[in-house]
Amino acid sequence: MLTLLKAGRVYDPVQGIDGEVRDIWFRDGRIVAEPGSGTVADETVDVSGSIVMAGGIDLHSHVGGGKVNIARTLLPPALRAEVEERLRGPVPTAWETGYEYARMGYTACFEPALLPVNARLAHQEMADIPMMDKGGYAMLGNDDYLLGLLAAGTDQARVNDYVAWMLRATRCLAIKVVNPGGISAFKFNQRRMDVDESHPHYGVTPRQILVALSRAVHELGVPKPLHVHASNLGVPGNMNTTLETMAAVEGLPVHITHIQFHSYGTEGDRGFSSGAAPIAEFVNANSNVSVDVGQVMFGQTCTISADTMMQYLGHPYGSPKRWLCADLECEAGCGVVPFKYRDQSFVNALQWSVGLELFLGVNDPWRIVLTTDHPNGASFTSYPHLIRLLMDRSFRNERLDTLHPEARAASHLASMNREYSLYEIAIVTRAGPARLLGLEDRGNLAPGAAADIAVYTPREDWELTFRDATLMFKDGRLVVRDGQVVDLTWGSTHWRQTDYDAGIERLLDDHFQRHYSMNVANYPVRDEDIEGDGRGRLVAHACRRQN
Amino acid sequence: MSSLQNVPCPFCGLGCDDLMLHARGAAFTVVSGACPRSLAGFARAFDKPDARVRGQPASTASALAEAVTVLGGARQPIFTGLATDVAGVRSVLALARQCDGMLDHLHGAGGLQGVLALQSSGGMTTTLAEVRNRADLVILVGSSGEDVAPRFRERVLSHPRHEHAGTSPRRVFVLGPQGLPADADSDPAVEWRHLACTAADLPYAVGALRCLVDGRSLDPRAGENLPMDGLGALAARIPEASYGAIVWGGELIPGGHGDLLLEAIQTLLQDLNAESRWGGLAIGGGEGGATMEEACTWNTGYAGRIRFRSGEAIYEPRLLDAARMLERGEADCMVWVGGLEGDHSPPAPDVPSIVLAPPDVPLGREPEVYLPVGIPGIDHSGTGVRCDHVVSLPLRQLRKDGPPPASQMLDRINEGLGGRGVSAC
Numbered sequence: 001m002l003t004l005l006k007a008g009r010v011y012d013p014v015q016g017i018d019g020e021v022r023d024i025w026f027r028d029g030r031i032v033a034e035p036g037s038g039t040v041a042d043e044t045v046d047v048s049g050s051i052v053m054a055g056g057i058d059l060h061s062h063v064g065g066g067k068v069n070i071a072r073t074l075l076p077p078a079l080r081a082e083v084e085e086r087l088r089g090p091v092p093t094a095w096e097t098g099y100e101y102a103r104m105g106y107t108a109c110f111e112p113a114l115l116p117v118n119a120r121l122a123h124q125e126m127a128d129i130p131m132m133d134k135g136g137y138a139m140l141g142n143d144d145y146l147l148g149l150l151a152a153g154t155d156q157a158r159v160n161d162y163v164a165w166m167l168r169a170t171r172c173l174a175i176k177v178v179n180p181g182g183i184s185a186f187k188f189n190q191r192r193m194d195v196d197e198s199h200p201h202y203g204v205t206p207r208q209i210l211v212a213l214s215r216a217v218h219e220l221g222v223p224k225p226l227h228v229h230a231s232n233l234g235v236p237g238n239m240n241t242t243l244e245t246m247a248a249v250e251g252l253p254v255h256i257t258h259i260q261f262h263s264y265g266t267e268g269d270r271g272f273s274s275g276a277a278p279i280a281e282f283v284n285a286n287s288n289v290s291v292d293v294g295q296v297m298f299g300q301t302c303t304i305s306a307d308t309m310m311q312y313l314g315h316p317y318g319s320p321k322r323w324l325c326a327d328l329e330c331e332a333g334c335g336v337v338p339f340k341y342r343d344q345s346f347v348n349a350l351q352w353s354v355g356l357e358l359f360l361g362v363n364d365p366w367r368i369v370l371t372t373d374h375p376n377g378a379s380f381t382s383y384p385h386l387i388r389l390l391m392d393r394s395f396r397n398e399r400l401d402t403l404h405p406e407a408r409a410a411s412h413l414a415s416m417n418r419e420y421s422l423y424e425i426a427i428v429t430r431a432g433p434a435r436l437l438g439l440e441d442r443g444n445l446a447p448g449a450a451a452d453i454a455v456y457t458p459r460e461d462w463e464l465t466f467r468d469a470t471l472m473f474k475d476g477r478l479v480v481r482d483g484q485v486v487d488l489t490w491g492s493t494h495w496r497q498t499d500y501d502a503g504i505e506r507l508l509d510d511h512f513q514r515h516y517s518m519n520v521a522n523y524p525v526r527d528e529d530i531e532g533d534g535r536g537r538l539v540a541h542a543c544r545r546q547n
Numbered sequence: 548m549s550s551l552q553n554v555p556c557p558f559c560g561l562g563c564d565d566l567m568l569h570a571r572g573a574a575f576t577v578v579s580g581a582c583p584r585s586l587a588g589f590a591r592a593f594d595k596p597d598a599r600v601r602g603q604p605a606s607t608a609s610a611l612a613e614a615v616t617v618l619g620g621a622r623q624p625i626f627t628g629l630a631t632d633v634a635g636v637r638s639v640l641a642l643a644r645q646c647d648g649m650l651d652h653l654h655g656a657g658g659l660q661g662v663l664a665l666q667s668s669g670g671m672t673t674t675l676a677e678v679r680n681r682a683d684l685v686i687l688v689g690s691s692g693e694d695v696a697p698r699f700r701e702r703v704l705s706h707p708r709h710e711h712a713g714t715s716p717r718r719v720f721v722l723g724p725q726g727l728p729a730d731a732d733s734d735p736a737v738e739w740r741h742l743a744c745t746a747a748d749l750p751y752a753v754g755a756l757r758c759l760v761d762g763r764s765l766d767p768r769a770g771e772n773l774p775m776d777g778l779g780a781l782a783a784r785i786p787e788a789s790y791g792a793i794v795w796g797g798e799l800i801p802g803g804h805g806d807l808l809l810e811a812i813q814t815l816l817q818d819l820n821a822e823s824r825w826g827g828l829a830i831g832g833g834e835g836g837a838t839m840e841e842a843c844t845w846n847t848g849y850a851g852r853i854r855f856r857s858g859e860a861i862y863e864p865r866l867l868d869a870a871r872m873l874e875r876g877e878a879d880c881m882v883w884v885g886g887l888e889g890d891h892s893p894p895a896p897d898v899p900s901i902v903l904a905p906p907d908v909p910l911g912r913e914p915e916v917y918l919p920v921g922i923p924g925i926d927h928s929g930t931g932v933r934c935d936h937v938v939s940l941p942l943r944q945l946r947k948d949g950p951p952p953a954s955q956m957l958d959r960i961n962e963g964l965g966g967r968g969v970s971a972c
Contacts (some may be wrong), residue, residue: 017942063957064845066937073665120930121633121841157666186824201711293823322665323670325672327677327681329674330676330680336669463876515676515679515680517938519553526941
C-alpha cells in the first residue's frame with residue numbers, strides 16, 4: 001500500500017531538512033521517493049501544519065534484563081500508583097514500556113547494560129515490548145575472562161575475537177563497560193576505584209580496560225563507540241575521573257553515558273558543585289567523544305545499575321528503604337536502589353541543573369543524546385518535559401527559580417540563553433542516536449529508510465506537543481493516533497554481526513568448564529529464543545572492519 | 548546408539564546443562580551428569596495420547612471446544628500448576644487476562660517468599676558461579692542443598708574455587724533439621740558442620756546468629772533449643788570469610804511465614820556487606836517457578852499470585868492460595884498448566900477443571916477436559932529460568948511426535964474465547 005503524508009513540516013537532519021513543507025511517501029514499511037506525477041496514493045493523510053520527524057530513538061534506557069524485574073519487584077505497580085500521579089513509570093512493565101514510548105512518537109529503545117549470561121532472558125523480555133525496535137549492549141570489562149586476558153598481557157587480536165564472539169553469542173548491537181574493573185573489584189571487597197588504580201587481584205587498571213575495549217570495538221568495525229559508564233558515578237569531584245576516562249581512549253571513538261552523574265566538582269561550602277563547564281569544554285574540543293546526559297527529574301524513581309560498587313555506596317540515600325545488590329556469574333553485578341529526587345534538596349536540584357548545563361554547553365547536537373538514563377534520572381515518560389526545558393528558556397528559568405536556593409546560586413543555568421530548535425531536537429532524539437548506533441535506515445526519512453514516522457501537532461507549549469504523537473507509524477503501520485495506541489505491532493531486534501577466529505571457542509570452552517556454571521555450548525542466544533513466539537525478528541547488521 | 552551432549556535439564560532450579568543422554572526408544576538414559584530427578588524425568592515416554600472430555604477420548608479440537616465452554620462459563624477461574632516455560636507463561640497470562648482469571652504457581656507462597664522479603668527489605672544476592680568460584684564460607688539454611696537440588700554439592704560446593712579464592716576446604720554450615728551427606732566426614736573439598744534445629748526454630752536460630760554477629764547479649768533461655776555452640780563457632784568464622792554465602796531452598800517454614808525469616812536473612816546479608824562481601828542464593832525455583840516469576844514480572848509487574856480484573860493485574864500474595872481457594876470453593880474452575888510439574892499432581896477439586904499435563908501425570912479425579920502437553924526440554928524447545936533468576940537454559944526438543952507445548956493449547960483456548968493470543972498486560 002502506498003501512503004502519502006501530505007504537506008507536513010519535516011525535520012530530518014540527516015537530509016538537512018529543517019522544517020520545510022514536504023510530502024513523505026511510503027510503501028511496504030519503507031519510505032519511497034516521490035513517485036512520478038499521476039501516481040495516486042492508496043491513502044493520503046493531510047498533515048499540513050504538523051511536525052513530521054522520524055520515530056524517536058532512545059539509545060540508553062533500561063528496558064530489559066533481570067535488574068529491571070528486581071526494580072519492578074521493589075516498586076510494584078500498587079506502590080507506584082501511590083507515588084505517581086499517573087501509572088506511568090518509574091519502572092513500567094514491558095507492555096507499558098512499548099505503549100508509553102509509542103505514544104510519544106518513539107519507535108526504538110536500547111538496553112545498555114545487557115549482562116551477557118542473561119542475554120537470552122533479556123531479549124525475551126524485550127520481545128514483549130510491543131511496537132519498539134530494540135537491541136542490547138553487552139557488558140564486558142568486569143568479567144573474569146577479559147580481566148584474566150588483560151592481566152596475562154594477551155594481544156589485542158584475542159581480545160577482539162572475544163568481543164566479536166560475545167556480540168554474536170548475546171545478539172548485541174554494541175559493547176558497554178560499567179565502572180571498568182570496579183564491579184569485579186567490589187567482589188574482592190574493594191570499595192572505590194579510580195582510572196589508574198589497580199584491580200586487587202588482576203592488577204589491571206580501568207584505563208587498560210578502556211583502551212582494550214575501545215580498540216576492540218574500533219578494530220572490529222562496530223559503528224557504535226564503546227559505551228562507557230565511567231568510574232566514580234555520583235561522587236563529588238568525579239569530573240576529574242570523567243575527564244581522564246575520556247582522555248584514556250587516546251582519540252578512539254568513545255561514548256560516555258549518563259554524563260550528568262559524572263560531572264560533579266567539589267567547590268562551595270557543601271563540597272558539591274557543577275563540573276558541567278569543563279566537561280562540555282572537553283567534549284567540544286574532542287570530536288571522538290559523544291555523550292548522553294542522564295537528566296534528573298524530580299519525583300520517585302528507581303535507580304538500576306550494574307555498578308554494584310557505587311550502588312552499594314549509595315544505598316543509604318535510597319527511598320523507600322529497600323534495595324538490592326547482586327554479584328552476577330563472574331561477569332558483572334547489579335544494584336537496584338529506589339530513589340526520590342527532591343527539588344528542595346541542594347544536591348538533587350544541582351544534579352538537575354548540571355544535566356541542563358551539559359545539554360546547553362555541548363555545541364554539537366550530533367554528539368549529545370537526550371536521555372534520562374531511564375529510570376535512573378527519571379522515567380523516559382518525562383522526555384516531553386525535558387524537551388520543553390531545552391526549547392523554552394523562560395520556562396527553564398521559572399523552574400530554576402523554584403529550586404533549592406543555594407543550588408540555584410551555584411548553577412550557571414540562568415546565564416545560559418541557548419534554546420534548542422526543533423531541528424536540534426530531531427538530532428538529539430533521533431538522527432544523532434541512529435548515527436551513533438550505525439543504523440542507517442532509522443532516524444531519518446530518506447527514501448529507503450524504515451517508515452518509522454512521528455507526527456506532532458504544535459500546541460501551547462512543547463511539552464504538550466511532544467507528549468502525545470498525533471500519528472505514529474511503525475514500519476509503515478499506523479499504531480498511534482492522538483496519543484492512543486490503535487494497533488499492536490512488534491519491532492525488530494538489531495544486532496551487530498562480525499567474525500572471529502574459531503580458536504577463541506576452544507579457549508572459552510576451557511574457561512567455562514573451570515569457572516562457569518553453564519556450558520559454552522548452551523550460552524549463545526538462539527534465533528528462536530527471540531523470534532520463536534512470533535514477536536518481532538532479528539536484524540543482523542554487518543561491521544565495518546578496520547583491519 | 549545416538550548420544551546427545553550438553554543437554555540442559557529442565558527438572559529443578561539448578562539448571563544443569565552438562566547431561567549426556569542415550570536415546571532408548573522414545574525415552575532417554577542419562578549416562579553422564581545424572582541425578583535422581585533427571586534419571587526419572589528423561590526416562591519418561593508416552594504412547595500417542597488422546598485428549599479426553601469427561602474421561603472419553605476426544606479429538607484435540609473437540610477437547611479445546613469443551614475447554615472454551617467450561618472456562619467461558621466460569622466467573623472465578625484459577626490457573627495453577629504453571630509449571631511451564633517462558634512461552635507457556637506468556638500464553639497463560641494472556642488467557643487469564645482474557646477470562647478475568649487468578650494465577651498461583653504450584654509452589655505458591657513458598658515460591659513467593661523471596662519476592663515478599665525483597666518487597667520488605669531488599670537484599671544482597673549472588674549466583675551459582677559466584678558461590679562456586681568465590682565462597683569460602685557457605686551457610687545452608689533449612690536445606691542440605693542436595694535435598695532441593697541434587698547436584699548442588701557436586702556442581703557448586705565441592706567444585707574448586709577460582710585460583711584467586713584459595714584452596715582451603717570450603718566451610719559449609721547446615722542449619723536446620725537436614726542431616727549432612729553420608730560421606731561428609733571424608734569430603735576433601737568441604738569442611739561440613741551440622742547445626743541441628745527444627746524448621747520451626749529456624750527463625751530463632753537466625754535471630755541468635757544475628758545477636759552473636761552483632762556482639763549483643765542473648766537471654767540464655769532463648770537459646771535452649773538452639774545449637775548455640777555451633778552458632779557461636781559460625782559467628783566466629785563470619786569475619787574471617789573473604790566471600791560468604793547464605794543459601795536456602797524452597798518453602799523455609801512449611802505453612803509459615805518463610806518470607807519473614809528470609810527478610811531477617813536478607814537484612815543480615817545487607818549489614819554484613821558493610822565490612823566484607825556476602826550474598827544470598829535461593830536454590831529452589833524448580834517446576835518452572837523461577838520462569839514463572841521472571842516472565843510474570845516483566846509482563847504484569849508482579850511475580851505471581853495475581854488476579855485480573857478488566858485487564859488490570861491485582862496483586863494478592865497472601866490471599867491468593869490456589870489449594871485453599873479450591874478447597875473452600877472460592878474458585879469455580881481450575882486450569883492446571885503443567886509440563887514441568889514433576890512429582891506434583893493437579894488438585895482434584897469439586898469444581899470443573901481443565902488439565903494440561905503430560906500423559907503420565909497421575910490425576911486425582913478425571914477432569915472435565917484433559918489435554919496432553921509435552922515436557923519442555925524433551926518434547927519441545929523453550930526457555931527455562933534457573934534458580935538464581937539470571938541464567939536461562941535453551942531447552943531443546945529431543946524427540947518428535949510428542950504432545951504439543953502447553954502454550955499452543957492455551958493460545959487456542961484463548962482464541963476460542965475471542966482473545967488476541969497476546970497478553971497486553
